[in-house]
Amino acid sequence: xxxxxxxxxxxxxxxxxxxxxxxxxxxxxxATGSRPLLTILKNNFSYSMFYTALERTGLDKTLExxxxxxxxxxxxxxxxxSGINADSLSRIDTATLKKxxxxxxxxxxISYASIPQTIDFAYKSLxxxxxxxxxxIPGPQQTQYVGNQxxxxxxxxxxxxxxxxxxxxxxxxxxxxxxxxxxxKAYLESTPQYSYFVQALKQFGLFNMLDKPGPxxxxxxxxxxxxQNGIDQAAIANLxxxxxxxxxxxxxxxxxxxxxxxDFFDAPLQPTFPAYxxxxxxxxxxxxxxxxxxxxxxxxxxxxxxxxxxxxxYGDPYLYDATYAPIGFSDPDHLAVNGVVHGTSxxxxxxxxxxxxx
Amino acid sequence: MKIYKLSFLxxxxxxxxxxxxxxxxxxSLKDPAYIRVFNDLNNPVDVFHSQQAAPFLxxxxxxxxxxxxxxxxxxxxxxxxxxRQLFSLSxxxxxxxxxxxxxxxxxxxxxxxxxxxxxxxxNHEYPGNAPVLSASFINGFDLSAWAQAPSGxxxxxxxxxxxxxxxxxxxxxxxxxxxxxDTTVNFEKGEVYTLEVTSRDLDNNKYGLYIRQEQFIxxxxxxxxxxxxxxxxxxxxxxxxxxxxxxxxxxxxxxxxSYNILNDAISNATYFSYNPYPxxxxxxxxxxxxxxDTDIPYLTLPLLPESSFFxxxxxxxxxxxxxxxxxxxQGSLPxxxxxxxxxDSPVSNPNTFPVETFRLDCSADPNTINNYDTRNxxxxxxxxxxxxxxxxxxxxxxxxxxxxxxxxxxxxYLMQVQRGFNEIPKN
Numbered sequence: 001x002x003x004x005x006x007x008x009x010x011x012x013x014x015x016x017x018x019x020x021x022x023x024x025x026x027x028x029x030x031a032t033g034s035r036p037l038l039t040i041l042k043n044n045f046s047y048s049m050f051y052t053a054l055e056r057t058g059l060d061k062t063l064e065x066x067x068x069x070x071x072x073x074x075x076x077x078x079x080x081x082s083g084i085n086a087d088s089l090s091r092i093d094t095a096t097l098k099k100x101x102x103x104x105x106x107x108x109x110i111s112y113a114s115i116p117q118t119i120d121f122a123y124k125s126l127x128x129x130x131x132x133x134x135x136x137i138p139g140p141q142q143t144q145y146v147g148n149q150x151x152x153x154x155x156x157x158x159x160x161x162x163x164x165x166x167x168x169x170x171x172x173x174x175x176x177x178x179x180x181x182x183x184x185k186a187y188l189e190s191t192p193q194y195s196y197f198v199q200a201l202k203q204f205g206l207f208n209m210l211d212k213p214g215p216x217x218x219x220x221x222x223x224x225x226x227x228q229n230g231i232d233q234a235a236i237a238n239l240x241x242x243x244x245x246x247x248x249x250x251x252x253x254x255x256x257x258x259x260x261x262x263d264f265f266d267a268p269l270q271p272t273f274p275a276y277x278x279x280x281x282x283x284x285x286x287x288x289x290x291x292x293x294x295x296x297x298x299x300x301x302x303x304x305x306x307x308x309x310x311x312x313x314y315g316d317p318y319l320y321d322a323t324y325a326p327i328g329f330s331d332p333d334h335l336a337v338n339g340v341v342h343g344t345s346x347x348x349x350x351x352x353x354x355x356x357x358x
Numbered sequence: 359m360k361i362y363k364l365s366f367l368x369x370x371x372x373x374x375x376x377x378x379x380x381x382x383x384x385x386s387l388k389d390p391a392y393i394r395v396f397n398d399l400n401n402p403v404d405v406f407h408s409q410q411a412a413p414f415l416x417x418x419x420x421x422x423x424x425x426x427x428x429x430x431x432x433x434x435x436x437x438x439x440x441x442r443q444l445f446s447l448s449x450x451x452x453x454x455x456x457x458x459x460x461x462x463x464x465x466x467x468x469x470x471x472x473x474x475x476x477x478x479x480x481n482h483e484y485p486g487n488a489p490v491l492s493a494s495f496i497n498g499f500d501l502s503a504w505a506q507a508p509s510g511x512x513x514x515x516x517x518x519x520x521x522x523x524x525x526x527x528x529x530x531x532x533x534x535x536x537x538x539x540d541t542t543v544n545f546e547k548g549e550v551y552t553l554e555v556t557s558r559d560l561d562n563n564k565y566g567l568y569i570r571q572e573q574f575i576x577x578x579x580x581x582x583x584x585x586x587x588x589x590x591x592x593x594x595x596x597x598x599x600x601x602x603x604x605x606x607x608x609x610x611x612x613x614x615x616s617y618n619i620l621n622d623a624i625s626n627a628t629y630f631s632y633n634p635y636p637x638x639x640x641x642x643x644x645x646x647x648x649x650x651d652t653d654i655p656y657l658t659l660p661l662l663p664e665s666s667f668f669x670x671x672x673x674x675x676x677x678x679x680x681x682x683x684x685x686x687x688q689g690s691l692p693x694x695x696x697x698x699x700x701x702d703s704p705v706s707n708p709n710t711f712p713v714e715t716f717r718l719d720c721s722a723d724p725n726t727i728n729n730y731d732t733r734n735x736x737x738x739x740x741x742x743x744x745x746x747x748x749x750x751x752x753x754x755x756x757x758x759x760x761x762x763x764x765x766x767x768x769x770x771y772l773m774q775v776q777r778g779f780n781e782i783p784k785n
Contacts (some may be wrong), residue, residue: 055597113524113530114530114532115533116411116533116536118403118518118536119403119405119408121532135402137521139412140402140731140733140734183720203514215563231699257406263405264405266404266405267405268405268600269405269406270402270604272598272603272604273601273604275601275602276406279596282601285405300601302601303601303603
């Protein structure tokens with residue numbers, strides 16, 4: 001009897017407390033881990049290359065501070081995937097390395113839940129340059145399971161989120177971030193595989209604008225793409241700008257735009273209009289999880305062409321490239337201060353298909 | 359024994375004081391105005407339009423801001439404001455229902471499927487099911503879907519928020535800082551206001567707040583009539599409307615109307631035929647030349663005798679929207695239909711692309727129309743029947759309604775305002 005009084009009272013107390021409406025958990029930007037960032041990085045072998053780089057550049061001293069910091073830490077596999085081994089890492093001069101590594105540190109505490117639900121939300125890195133965070137936007141076309149916490153930073157997938165330290169967070173990257181080039185113009189000029197493309201842009205008066213604020217997305221065919229289609233530097237020099245429609249090369253420059261290829265999955269295009277509008281043509285994009293992103297240049301009336309299986313186009317709106325099919329990306333996601341360069345795997349518009357017939 | 363009794367009493371007392379805080383009674387407002395808020399945005403953000411506002415908002419009235427001007431609290435917070443539903447009534451239809459787990463029916467690959475549920479709370483309007491003081495009957499209309507608000511000047515803010523279950527005040531500063539609209543409005547006492555977040559130019563990320571001071575509370579309406587008004591709340595047609603396969607309403611819209619009565623004599627289970635009600639066969643009503651109009655003229659339509667809504671003493675049926683089987687079966691209730699067409703391109707063939715006409719059949723069941731996915735079904739071609747069938751006194755009665763049709767880009771939202779539930783209709 002005595003016990004049952006106690007039992008009833010106890011159950012009553014528990015029951016009434018449990019009945020309370022709980023407040024939802026707040027999104028705290030304050031890191032909750034017990035160990036400092038540097039200790040986590042130092043004690044975890046998979047970050048040994050990143051830690052070595054921190055030590056060499058003296059940025060370990062910075063991370064010892066109160067912070068808070070968010071460290072975008074590529075693990076050793078990420079270095080390997082980016083073509084950097086211990087030896088080549090040691091050969092990068094310290095000033096350059098410091099720039100690169102400080103680009104991986106954001107002087108703020110950023111947990112996954114605190115990131116705005118959008119693509120390419122910019123945070124300022126310790127190096128001063130912007131770092132772009134993309135999270136999937138829920139919607140009818142979203143094919144990634146949004147319940148999985150997915151984060152892309154400059155188009156690089158984050159392996160592990162929210163490793164909490166006492167003075168910030170670590171986001172484990174699957175690749176090393178490229179330090180942004182001074183401009184897309186500077187990137188194209190300094191990358192040998194785009195020398196034909198640069199020559200063509202110069203010839204058509206499109207190159208000099210690429211150091212303006214933009215932002216620009218440049219879909220850049222490589223020299224190899226030109227050569228495969230039988231176009232060499234002499235042939236480019238012979239292209240008379242008055243004889244070709246403007247979109248021969250202007251369709252390679254999208255502005256104002258800034259996106260990485262992973263953004264096609266985080267913010268999918270609508271089936272009613274999967275295209276980008278340029279002044280002369282549309283760029284029709286397709287993105288699927290198995291074949292990645294591809295695109296092709298199509299005329300404005302592409303829907304009518306697709307609906308007509310008869311000659312002259314047999315339902316194929318990709319009228320301008322060599323294969324009459326969308327082309328892929330061979331070397332995407334090269335960030336510059338004023339945009340992104342995506343290397344393509346073919347010429348989207350052959351000069352002959354853009355010739356003005358008089 | 360005593361000590362056990364004492365401890366029982368003590369523990370009971372502790373349980374009592376540890377019990378939940380009860381809802382405080384909301385103090386009544388002196389001289390209130392009445393507000394209702396809709397989110398008309400419906401554009402999914404894609405990779406080329408990442409600067410656009412995702413259609414998921416928080417409505418703030420009289421916000422408090424931090425030093426950087428970022429809101430962190432407000433006198434009124436209407437959180438998780440998703441895109442409005444196609445059909446809304448003048449009283450909160452989702453009151454007391456779960457506002458989570460919205461699961462829509464879509465027509466995918468030739469069959470109807472239940473789409474994946476939405477796993478976070480969505481409110482389709484403010485106040486919706488929020489526990490607030492609401493308006494009562496004004497001018498014979500049940501307006502309990504409008505919340506009371508203190509009259510006078512208010513700062514109104516809309517913030518684009520993440521689509522998840524975290525409350526506004528608990529969002530991070532970066533998330534709360536995505537302010538879509540920030541404006542000041544003046545509410546006059548006793549007036550009824552409908553506020554709608556609209557897009558003015560999607561391609562250039564321009565948005566605006568449309569405020570309509572409802573005039574229907576000052577106008578007189580006949581009990582035996584049905585009233586319909588149209589307004590075009592679309593912004594500039596996005597470039598996708600020019601080259602894509604999506605449908606967008608035109609800048610200038612012609613509206614024709616018909617009243618359709620099932621021909622019982624020749625209709626059977628597989629064949630249906632409708633005759634126009636005499637004098638209501640594809641009549642021209644008006645042309646909407648302007649957008650964002652707040653003054654809504656009403657088309658007056660007849661409310662038929664109650665016998666027209668019964669067949670062999672049984673109430674007639676709604677259209678099985680959008681599953682039309684047999685094809686074009688619109689149910690057996692009398693229904694209005696509207697044909698909206700491009701006023702700038704009057705010669706039209708409904709089978710050509712781009713589409714120049716849009717048929718709106720007011721034949722659907724008001725109880726189910728919001729269950730259909732607007733993207734994956736033909737539901738946008740329907741509204742509920744404008745003759746409102748209501749069970750009063752254990753019998754079906756048919757009431758006239760006041761209807762505001764709001765055209766927003768690719769669809770028509772119907773706000774139906776109801777009248778006269780307190781008396782048996784005389785039709």
